[in-house]
Amino acid sequence: MLVFQEHGARIRRNAEFILRDLGCCQPGEHIVLIADESCRSNAFALADVARELGLHPLVIDIDVYGRDREYRRKYLGMPALKPLRAAILACDAAFMLTDQMLTDFGMFLGDGDEMDASLTGIGRRYTLEARGLTEWEIRPDEILHFRERTRRLHDLLQQGGRLRVRTARGTDFSCDMVTGTDGMYPVLGIIPFYAEVAVIPKFGCFNGVVVVDGASQCAWAQRGFPIRPAIPGWQELYLEPLRIEIKDGRVSAYSGPPVQVERLEKWMYGSSPHADLADEIGLVTTTARENDQYGWLIDGTHQTHCVHVALGNNTRRDEIIHAPEHCDFDIHDPEITLDDKTIYANGAFQDDVIFANNGGK
Structure with a gap:
């Protein structure tokens, strides 16, 4: 476990519930975890648990595209990145850990309508509010x-x-x-x-x-x-x-x-x-x-x-x-x-x- 070993059991419980019960992920599936500096450690923690569950995780860090901008406008005007778009479309499930008021799947895919589709869970594209992953006591x-x-x-x-x-x-x-x-x-x-x-x-x-x-x-x-x-x-x-x-x-x-x-x-x-x-x-x-x-x-x-x-x-x-x-x-x-x-x-x-x-x- 890459993050906070002392919280390992809690992280594992939380991550398993997110991936298996909410994300409906099955062994052998490929998942994408989209992160930046604000949530990078959580992305790698989820990736560790994903591997334990038999998944194939890929962490994509988009922080470089928003670097040196004021936080509230960090990704404003970010172009649709072809490799990121291809990964989202090719995977079985995608989890966006970046701040949902700064990023969305419409931005990533170059189609604003995809943001609304993801909010309803279409395409298994999830917005994961990952703050507190080491602190939550999830009540399933x-x-x-x-x-x-x-x-x-x-x-x-x-x-x-x-x-x-x-x-x-x-x-x-x-x-x-x-x-x-x-x-x-x-x-x-x-x-x-x-x-x-x-x-x-x-x-x-x-x-x-x-x-x-x-x-x-x-x-x-x-x-x-x-x-x-x-x-x-x-x-x-x-x-x-x-x-x-x-x-x-x-x-x-x-x-x-x-x-x-x-x-x-x-x-x-x-x-x-x-x-x-x-x-x-x-x-x-x-x-x-x-x-x-x-x-x-x-x-x-x-x-x-x-x-x-x-x-x-x-x-x-x-x-x-x-x-x-x-x-x-x-x-x-x-x-x-x-x-x-x-x-x-x-x-x-x-x-x-x-x-x-x-x-x-």
Whole structure:
């Protein structure tokens, strides 16, 4: 074992679960582990365990392509590298250990749509949030349960009904499922601790008020300073929430801390086309505390016990999740209902509802 011999048993347990149970890797398969200086040691630890499991691992280090750049823009504009693309397409499973807010499979393959495909696990291309690999005490039953919850919630939403999200701080929006949506996707390709159901509203079918009391994502193509930051060294969640009104799927009004309103306007109206559409409702289904502790550290979004709403400029709503501009805004402690059924309330999923008449627990 190349990394932290004293943690060898824990690393082996964690890596075996990732490779065998989540990655569905079988002896004899070839896998690719994509790394840089921030995760290189974890990549080699996974490779060691992969060999023990009878796999054929290849570690590809892309750090040289982002060297000498400011970290937040480290790989911005990196060309699709032919050898990397060939390796991803040829292997049985690929695991990206590099920061998912800086890199993605669309960048690696030279096709932005491949990023969305990987988030759903298509092609066995996984985004591995590997921070803390030596520290995790993975609870396999919990992870497998919230992944199954994600599939069951997706199936339930596919049956139709009005989805409504409310919070004590004033969020209140709704969207009709199926008749008012262009797509729904179980997001299970970010492992081991993340899962969500991504709902793509049709044009004009999202209405209500979004009160953003959590963080905002580093805007997808902007990759600049967040609109409502919760990043290391700069945190503005103590300020009043950002209030965004959406009518017929488009931002109609907004208010909040002046500095955040200024950033919001600059991003929305500086994009072409304007990034003022309600592009996604993200129902975060993980309950793993490690998601908040080890994942999404670059911007503090996608937290447990949250729903996020994305603004953007998606003109291909029945094909993709992420448009050229896409920014998620976290909403804490929601109540989520589907018609008269409560899906989530008081900090807990109502699994008896989600699993009922849907195959059972």
